[in-house]
Amino acid sequence: MTDFEPPLSQRAYAFLAELVYNRSRIRLGPDRQAFVAGRLAGRLRELGCRSFEEYCGRLTSTASDEEAEQVIDLVSTNHTHFFREPDHFDHLSQALLPVAAHRAGVAGRPVRVWCAAAASGEEAYSLALVLAEFERRTAGMRWTLAASDISRRMLDRCRSGIYDAERVQLPDQAWLARYFRRGFGVREGQYRVKPELRSRLAVSAINLFQESYPVPAEQDAIFCRNVMIYFDEPSRQALVERLYDHLAVGGQLFVGHAESLLGLRHRFRQVRPAVYERPA
Numbered sequence: 400m401t402d403f404e405p406p407l408s409q410r411a412y413a414f415l416a417e418l419v420y421n422r423s424r425i426r427l428g429p430d431r432q433a434f435v436a437g438r439l440a441g442r443l444r445e446l447g448c449r450s451f452e453e454y455c456g457r458l459t460s461t462a463s464d465e466e467a468e469q470v471i472d473l474v475s476t477n478h479t480h481f482f483r484e485p486d487h488f489d490h491l492s493q494a495l496l497p498v499a500a501h502r503a504g505v506a507g508r509p510v511r512v513w514c515a516a517a518a519s520g521e522e523a524y525s526l527a528l529v530l531a532e533f534e535r536r537t538a539g540m541r542w543t544l545a546a547s548d549i550s551r552r553m554l555d556r557c558r559s560g561i562y563d564a565e566r567v568q569l570p571d572q573a574w575l576a577r578y579f580r581r582g583f584g585v586r587e588g589q590y591r592v593k594p595e596l597r598s599r600l601a602v603s604a605i606n607l608f609q610e611s612y613p614v615p616a617e618q619d620a621i622f623c624r625n626v627m628i629y630f631d632e633p634s635r636q637a638l639v640e641r642l643y644d645h646l647a648v649g650g651q652l653f654v655g656h657a658e659s660l661l662g663l664r665h666r667f668r669q670v671r672p673a674v675y676e677r678p679a
């Protein structure tokens with residue numbers, strides 16, 4: 400094995416950037432060329448491709464969905480952590496859930512939450528913890544939680560629910576013993592989400608731009624955070640409209656704090672920074 404990194408020509412880069420855009424709407428600008436070359440070099444070595452041209456030829460000739468998925472996996476940014484942007488979780492627990500639980504109870508359905516760019520799962524489990532804690536305090540409350548991402552590699556990590564101990568930063572230390580198991584032996588230094596909680600997540604691969612979403616409509620909360628930042632404006636515009644339609648009346652869309660809906664046409668009412676409600 401050598402660390403040799405084949406040069407990525409303009410032409411091969413343009414081909415890869417177009418493939419990534421067409422499939423995920425992630426826009427790779429001209430400044431990302433070195434990053435893409437670095438991220439894909441290992442994949443070329445694994446496949447025995449000696450140049451990016453050969454690799455692109457392979458992507459074209461096999462029309463391989465699986466290999467295209469690999470490209471998206473490798474060039475997408477999956478950074479996340481537990482209780483990222485913590486005020487959103489406070490808002491969910493203190494303001495939205497009491498109303499949503501009442502509304503759902505009257506309609507005879509569970510509270511529905513969708514974590515739509517879940518990456519390796521820290522955000523989805525943060526939501527699961529908030530929901531489970533709310534359930535402990537609220538007799539008869541039922542909830543469902545969908546967790547999805549375009550990256551199957553990330554979703555495998557989400558399903559496993561295994562995290563390095565130093566990454567499991569929770570607002571309440573008591574939750575660690577309640578919802579996590581400490582690893583032993585080869586798993587020393589790690590925690591795993593308990594199976595009772597892991598099994599509450601419906602994990603599936605969903606591209607936010609696929610034709611229809613296989614999660615129930617009338618969601619009470621959709622977390623779609625720190626992903627729109629990678630999309631261009633027409634894609635963000637289309638996405639925001641679709642997510643609106645997937646919310647219950649009174650349901651709320653959470654986006655990243657760096658991603659306001661400013662500049663987009665939308666029907667939401669803003670309730671706090673980066674939180675938007677579908678009004679009655």
Ligand SMILES: C[S@@+](CC[C@H](N)C(=O)[O-])C[C@H]1O[C@@H](n2cnc3c(N)ncnc32)[C@H](O)[C@@H]1O
Pocket residue numbers: 422423424425475476477478479480483515516517518519522547548549550553605606607608623624625626629655
């Ligand atoms: C930076 S992470 C954000 C994780 C989490 N939402 C958070 O805020 O911490 C962005 C995630 O969006 C996913 N993603 C990118 N394009 C997507 C698309 N078209 N459909 C679904 N997920 C996508 C990536 O795979 C990645 O895991």
